[in-house]
Amino acid sequence: MNNNKRSLDASFSVLRRKAEKKLEADRQNQPDRTPSYHEMKHVIHELEVYKIELEMQQEDLIQSRIETEEDLKRYIELYDFAPLGYFTLSRNGTIKEVNLAGSKILGIERSLLTGDRFGRFIRDEDLPVFNELLERVFSKRDPWFCEVMLLNESCSEHMPKGSLTEKQRDEGSKTIRIEAVLSNDGEECRIVLSDITAQKQLEERVGGVQAEKSESVKGEHHACAEEFDHQLLDKVIHSRIRLAAISYLNVVSRSGFVEIRDKINATDGNLSIHMKLLEAAGYIHCDKEFLERKPQTIYSITQKGRAAFNRYTGIVSELINCRNLDF
Template identity: 35%
Template sequence: MNNKRQNSNSDQKLRHMAEEQLKENHNKMSRPATEIEVKKLVHELQVHQIELEMQNEELRQANETAELALKKYTMLYDFAPMGYFTLDVDGLICDLNFTGAELLGEKRFSLMGSKFELFVSNDSLPVFEHFMNKVFEGKTKESCKVMLGYEKKGLRPVYMEGVVTEDSLECLLSVIDISGFKE
């Protein structure tokens, strides 16, 4: 609803600006247009209207394609069978999927901005810190095994892979619960 109101205001503003420009152009005309000039102008306007309608249809189709892609990749990310996290250079959780939240035993949005290392067991903390240092220093994919859990939440072994983003500001982290695997 709010988006429709914004579009309506934007449309009104655009129309007002177009009318102002038309007034300026009309004031610049020194003589009345001939019938031939009017017919040419009407023809140009009709062609321009058809061009705009075609462009509008292309934009509508592109928007529809983008929305489908967004839906597809949102489903792929949010409901993946492994935990996905985005951590900043300080180890704060910037983003995560539902499986990641489940691994940490909390609600997804309550974890945003939390330090990931708070969920790593004390025994595994040195391994995790070394892993994070290697990821940000080496800019290559690294992996490790640690124990996740805290307080009354049971510890579980996980396998992690991480890689730093191109701008070196974030770590993309995948986490798999390996408690069901035999060594």
């Protein structure tokens, strides 16, 4: 803070010398006239007040500048030491700014990255994906993202690019996720880089285990698929609203129309139609009662309805068990 104040004092000293020179030049251009005592007293008063005002303004300016510099310092620290890589790219993908995390992901010193093309660090197979991202962000002004693999610099430095096998290029390469957004002036693209190599490797391992498990139960899966017959499903129950209604009645045995409607989130007209279908099949029974002198429609599940519901859920459970053989 002391350094900032000394710098400001030096700036104000230069400004004062310029003001004194201008004042001297103005005096030479004005006619020589001796002011009266009252005029001098008034001028001195105004100058003293003006001096105090300037001093107060100077203090405010100094404080504002110090606060601005502290905010800028905090912003630079947040930018440089962020856990994700931050890049600013031009329209052709030239790197204009990069933070420390970004240079670490690419494995290149930050000072060497400025002015270089970001696409130079991406595998040839993934370069069209990155170019499409830039085109979309700059032309449509839409935020977008992509996932690409970086070149394996350790291999490419010692071997001709065409002589590298796909396995050699992939070994040690990083997979990154790029999230891009256009700057306010539309001339630059801000991108955020995150290293998702470990995540992708875990997904590949899990996928391999699942593939092996799937192969081991492939025969059982086909057997279940061959045995499944959709004709076995009860068409009366096999509807969202009718299934929800009879499921609820299977639990509570007896309930009013309004309560069922609210529980399964249906409309009055829609529920009324489906309840009539269940009643016509003999799965539920309808009674009319009065509660506090108001007519109430009460539904209860029948033995036939409970048996049909249990048979339906049993068939669905067998189908689910066959599906779980894939996992």
